[in-house]
Amino acid sequence: MQWTCPIRVGAERHPESQALTFGGRRWTYRELDEGVGRWVAALQSRGVKAGDRVGLLATSHAAVVHLFFALGRLGGVLAPLNARLTRAELQPLVEDVAPRFTLALGALAERLPGAVPLESFADAARASPDSTPLEPNTPRVILFTSGTTGRPKGAVLTEGNFRASARGSEGNLGAHPGPRWLGTLPLFHVGGLAMLTRTAYDGGCLVLRERFEAEDTNRAIDEEGVTHASFVATTLERVLEARKDRRVPSTFRLALIGGGPVPAPLLARARAAGILALQTYGLTEACSQVTTEHPEESDGRTAGRPLPGMEVRIVSPEGEALGPGREGDIEVRGPTVMAGYLNRPEATRETVRDGWLRTKDMGMLDERGRLTVLSRRTDLIVRGGENIYPAELEAVLASHPAVQEAAVVGVPDARWGEVPVAFVAMRGGASLPEDLGAWCRESLAGFKVPARFLSIEALPRNAMGKLERTVLRQRALST
Template sequence: MDDARQWTLVATSAAHARDRADHPAIICQDRRIDYAQLHRMSNRAAHSLRSAGIGHGARVAWLGRESEYYYTIVLACAKVGAVLVPVNWRLTAREADHILRDSGAQLLFFDGEFDPVVAPVQPTLPALRNLVRIDRGDEVGGGLHAWWADAPDTDPDTAVDPEDAVVQIYTSGTTGLPKGAVVPHRSFFTFPAAMRAAGVDWVDWLPEDINLISLPGLGTAGTAWFWQGFNAGLTNVVMRAFVAQEAVRLIRTLGVTTTFAAPAMLRMMLDEREASPEAFASMRKVAYGGEPISTNLLTRCLEVFRCEFVQIYGSTETASVPVCLPPADHRPGSPLLRSAGRVCPGNELRILDGEGRELPAGEIGQICIRTPSRMLGYWNRPEATARTLRDGWLYMGDNGYLDEDGYLYVCDRIDDTIIVAGQNIYPAEIEKELAEHPAVAESAVVGLGDARWGEAVHACVAFRPDRRATPRELMLFLRGRIADYKIPTAYHVMPALPRNPAGKILRRVVRERLESARTVPDTDTAGHRSATTTEAMEGTSR
């Protein structure tokens, strides 16, 4: 559907109900929903939303696990001009309260298991007039079927435009309170249309594909991956929550052909007993992103999955894929594996200094992207929108540089940059090298205040089961891989690193824990400082 006037989920739903009526749209657990059923269910839900007073521009929230019903409600909102606000079910009541309050949601769909989150916040939210329980006992979706039971399944007559908002995705909140990025219908159409127009298939969705939704549809990556697959008319396989063993089983038994996953998810799948080239024989393409991938992990993926791999770089604000490393560049040992890739067709990319001047190849600055899929803006945050979105360009929160061939190398989040004696140090660069150590499962590098140098580089590491390394061993491993001034001055061991509900490591929380530990140190038998927030805090390594 390359007619931009038809770039709406509403038009696509109607077209698939007509042209692909019996084709499975969603598989979830043992339930299969075809495109005709999905269209009728979302029509009933749309009419029920209208009866509840939900109209154009109203915000509707969802607090529940993944299922076909989540996507049904997104479509229902689209069909009445409302905007769906997903609330990640891993959030605390306080975090959920922020999203519900900030969005002004008038209706909330929720799974019964999250009543302890809903009950304390609902009375304090004057805009939240309606609550609809998704489930009925153990029956997934039973409450929804009862809610729309008397509604007609005819198409609502709402006029919908590609520029109309359809979902409001809250940023991961790695540097502060999450902001609601308002995403229009067009965001789910521009990228595949541009790829087709350019005649390239770096990332593609085919009608015959079976697409595993590994990342939750409650975030931009997962929801964009689902809706672009939906627009292609393929079959999306939805898990209630990601479980590596179940993902491997679904790939093997259903013949999954494509998926998009975070590197940590790929590692967990490869660690499963059933993981083998035979189990993944149906796969044709795996996309990954959300965090850096180590060379060792990528080599394992290429050896076991034996299909094409593509890296994606984007953000909540881009709402789609502005940069990717194509499959042809995924060659073991290639230096390009350290890059995020090239700008995709239909997008533009530049690197700017602090004065807004474009920088030449090799110089580090702020990554800026112009993409047709970009968000409309942040909900009720005009100043934040103006800082991020300028003259059609998205000012990303990342530092990076372009090489002579136009490949983008992402250094780090701007807010995470460490400055030691005037030298900029980018944590992700150090973390990528630490990930190559056989004992290190994951790491987070942060800067802590230092009286002499301004900041000092500290590394928090979580080890693999039954593997350990001393600070000296880690220091010697890094020596020669990165400049000496970048090597951490201290190493801290944690059983696991803190992550947000989207799975991203929270350096901010790591930094806060280490700063807090500084104020209450004691001394262990080796003379090193220890802290209650870490399993062990070990002294300087050089």
């Protein structure tokens, strides 16, 4: 099986349809195809050929889109680096990638010594028609995991991974003639790249933004015909706050919500504003989404069923497959699972066994095959032999009318081994109410109630909106 660059396909089938917008500029498929051709020529002038890697340090930018598809036409591999990392953090990642050369946006260049300026890279090039057929196992991207439990590992994702992810998402959400995805997730993370590839394969338009801003997001929804978006709970709430719960236009179809469970009151609030918010579960090693709620059966209670073509199972520590309602480790199998970790064969063998990706997350399936994510394995709290899942406590705290958001982490305890500590951000900057413990006891067993409640202005999150629990643990230990 071989594929042609989707931008070239779009230029042949619907050349005047919009493919990309960014910074006030718009590109049709014909224009983007011509632009990608110039980038192909610029890469060739640097000697890039099939299998070569190019490192990149950039926030989301139209140049990144051109680079991604140009590398695809040459069989090259993009290694986007997290734009929030320091120079010292970036150095070992570049060493792992061993790129032919690196590119960087001007504002970030000092962190990547020797990098070529991204913005002007293809300015003097003339379009090249060269295009290498893409195959399912063609590596396309190396994405480094967050590295919260050690040195980051580079997950190698293939063309087949991205196409399978797009097919699975469309199979779950339903086809849309010319979707317009709002791209506020960074293109150095899998969620942003999944939106980029999904829109290209579907013949849609990526409405790309450098970063998320609530007011700008609402303008895009109201004035730019955006049909789809991806949020986390905090950004969804900021969008609703900024628009004062005003209903979205009928052109807006749905929003995918990642980064963990969403409080039920927030989902209800989104529905009231006309936003169909679907919870998801995914990870870098599975090319973004693994499970997602179906639009016609979403209730906000689970992360939904596996996408078409994907399998999810729950296993015991001994590897036994568990039935519905049983808690255990989440494992994933299907065409979106990565090719492996770059230069880490042992880590690859440990993570992918017999085709099953061992996620190190914990969850359970219901009778309908829908997944509930209980915790990351490293987030599990064991108090006196009893398992405590932070997500359960966080959902109870988030349902308190005065609570903006909450996170729970475990800290060592001389008597119990470990106890939960809750960080709580209040609405309007109010002080912590005295009834939080009582509020928790109404819904939780006594051993699950946090030992302490600590006030915080806002929870620390990374560029993808994922909670940085390590930061909270350190703060809990020092408080």
